Amino acid sequence: MNKLCRAVQGGFAVIFAFAIISVYIRGARNHLPVWGELLITAAAIGVILLMSLFYRKLKPKISTLSPVHIDRIFFAAAGAMLVIQLIFAIVLHSAPRSDLGYVDTAARNYAENWDTSHLYDGLPKRHYNYFVRYTNNQAIFVILSIVYRLCYLVTGKMPVLVPVLINTIGLNISVILMYFSAKKIFKDKTIPLLSGIMASGFSVFYTYTPFYYTDSLSMPFVMGSILLFFCGIDSKSKLHSALELMGSGCLLMIGYKIKGSVIILIPVFLLYLIVFTKKFNIKKHLKQGSLLITGCLIMTILSGAFISSFNLDSKETLNETKFPPTHWIMMGLKGRGGFDIDDFWYTVQSGNYDQKKQANIKEIKNRISDYGIVGMAKHLASKISWTWGDGTYFISYYIKKGPEGFLRNFICKSRTFKIYCSIYQSVILLSILFSFIQGAMSKRPDREIFLRILICGVFFFFVIWETRSRYLVNFSPVFIMMSAAAIRDISFAMHKEHTAGLHEVKRKVSAA
Numbered sequence: 001m002n003k004l005c006r007a008v009q010g011g012f013a014v015i016f017a018f019a020i021i022s023v024y025i026r027g028a029r030n031h032l033p034v035w036g037e038l039l040i041t042a043a044a045i046g047v048i049l050l051m052s053l054f055y056r057k058l059k060p061k062i063s064t065l066s067p068v069h070i071d072r073i074f075f076a077a078a079g080a081m082l083v084i085q086l087i088f089a090i091v092l093h094s095a096p097r098s099d100l101g102y103v104d105t106a107a108r109n110y111a112e113n114w115d116t117s118h119l120y121d122g123l124p125k126r127h128y129n130y131f132v133r134y135t136n137n138q139a140i141f142v143i144l145s146i147v148y149r150l151c152y153l154v155t156g157k158m159p160v161l162v163p164v165l166i167n168t169i170g171l172n173i174s175v176i177l178m179y180f181s182a183k184k185i186f187k188d189k190t191i192p193l194l195s196g197i198m199a200s201g202f203s204v205f206y207t208y209t210p211f212y213y214t215d216s217l218s219m220p221f222v223m224g225s226i227l228l229f230f231c232g233i234d235s236k237s238k239l240h241s242a243l244e245l246m247g248s249g250c251l252l253m254i255g256y257k258i259k260g261s262v263i264i265l266i267p268v269f270l271l272y273l274i275v276f277t278k279k280f281n282i283k284k285h286l287k288q289g290s291l292l293i294t295g296c297l298i299m300t301i302l303s304g305a306f307i308s309s310f311n312l313d314s315k316e317t318l319n320e321t322k323f324p325p326t327h328w329i330m331m332g333l334k335g336r337g338g339f340d341i342d343d344f345w346y347t348v349q350s351g352n353y354d355q356k357k358q359a360n361i362k363e364i365k366n367r368i369s370d371y372g373i374v375g376m377a378k379h380l381a382s383k384i385s386w387t388w389g390d391g392t393y394f395i396s397y398y399i400k401k402g403p404e405g406f407l408r409n410f411i412c413k414s415r416t417f418k419i420y421c422s423i424y425q426s427v428i429l430l431s432i433l434f435s436f437i438q439g440a441m442s443k444r445p446d447r448e449i450f451l452r453i454l455i456c457g458v459f460f461f462f463v464i465w466e467t468r469s470r471y472l473v474n475f476s477p478v479f480i481m482m483s484a485a486a487i488r489d490i491s492f493a494m495h496k497e498h499t500a501g502l503h504e505v506k507r508k509v510s511a512a
């Protein structure tokens with residue numbers, strides 16, 4: 001099993017290397033000259049090496065501190081982050097656009113009278129029955145409706161700043177949950193703090209504060225589910241273990257209701273339990289997996305019933321209007337795999353739910369056939385580079401319309417900001433690649449394999465599904481943890497090489 005595991009990691013390393021190459025090719029064609037891409041790559045490698053040296057200096061200092069002291073250092077950093085996040089949120093907040101704009105408008109309409117009679121007022125005609133067609137956005141509609149209703153009852157107003165602040169706090173909580181998840185995953189107590197330090201420089205935690213859509217709102221549920229999962233399998237108390245695993249399943253399903261890609265966590269958790277847990281105990285791990293699934297089922301029933309109470313759809317309208325999952329797979333097979341208005345109208349005009357599904361499947365087969373092997377390879381290269389190559393995670397598109405100011409102009413128009421984000425994204429991509437290479441060579445699988453399984457799941461999910469860089473946001477803390485682990489490994493390799501060189505020099509001197 002260990003040999004197979006290493007082979008799979010090695011295979012993914014090869015695939016991810018091609019993904020990185022496609023990112024650089026796209027960048028050279030569309031954004032920077034070749035020499036510019038080479039400079040960004042060199043800068044990213046330089047940052048990784050500097051961070052490896054920093055880790056080497058940090059580790060002995062951290063080893064002398066108690067866990068409580070380390071936690072205090074982290075919380076001080078997280079507090080400083082929150083202050084900066086709040087500044088970004090307040091300065092950048094403005095009326096939302098795109099899908100968030102539609103959901104926000106509908107939530108305000110509903111919150112004012114708490115009925116659906118004017119639900120779609122102010123939305124484009126094509127989005128009449130929006131929540132029937134896109135049932136995946138019902139959960140965020142419910143959340144925003146409750147927030148706005150409370151605001152309206154208390155103040156008579158529905159300020160956009162309130163959901164912005166909720167989103168900002170959620171992003172900060174995600175960093176905290178990442179830190180505690182890292183403490184569960186890694187034996188090295190320096191890595192959680194290093195992950196926190198790296199998170200403090202990650203633009204998403206600041207630029208996404210005013211954009212309170214599914215990507216960032218689902219992030220704390222992703223990280224909370226991961227933390228409770230590891231707490232559950234570590235707990236020596238059967239009661240605590242059961243509650244934590246069921247809690248993990250509950251958070252997972254809340255995250256899924258907000259953002260569909262969170263469903264990836266279910267097979268990742270189960271695969272980790274069944275295949276990669278040390279000292280596999282079939283009875284124990286079947287029980288743990290069952291508790292996790294039980295939590296998922298409980299929250300599916302409860303959240304489904306709660307959302308249904310808002311009367312956003314009916315069986316008849318769902319059958320006539322709802323888009324099947326095949327619609328997003330079909331869109332993922334066109335161009336760079338993002339939203340396509342022609343595909344939207346194609347599905348709308350294809351009949352009822354089953355007819356839409358059949359029409360999508362037919363078009364999927366046609367596109368796969370038309371591509372051929374070479375064409376499909378080019379399509380996938382374009383799609384993967386579009387998903388993984390944007391270090392800004394497409395944020396400028398969503399926040400560029402708002403009051404003019406230095407911060408908004410810097411994020412949306414500054415080449416300096418884009419270069420910084422490109423270097424950071426290159427650090428993440430190269431670190432992930434190194435981590436999989438390290439995993440392929442390691443003879444002792446550890447908990448880091450969980451992060452690699454999850455990254456594989458995210459990668460292949462968006463190879464199949466409709467995609468854009470924004471869709472990676474809710475999993476970004478996982479990428480940061482993996483990058484911190486890679487920096488640790490590089491630091492060890494550098495130190496080992498340096499030590500070996502010193503021993504060789506000493507041996508030659510002694511011989512002389």
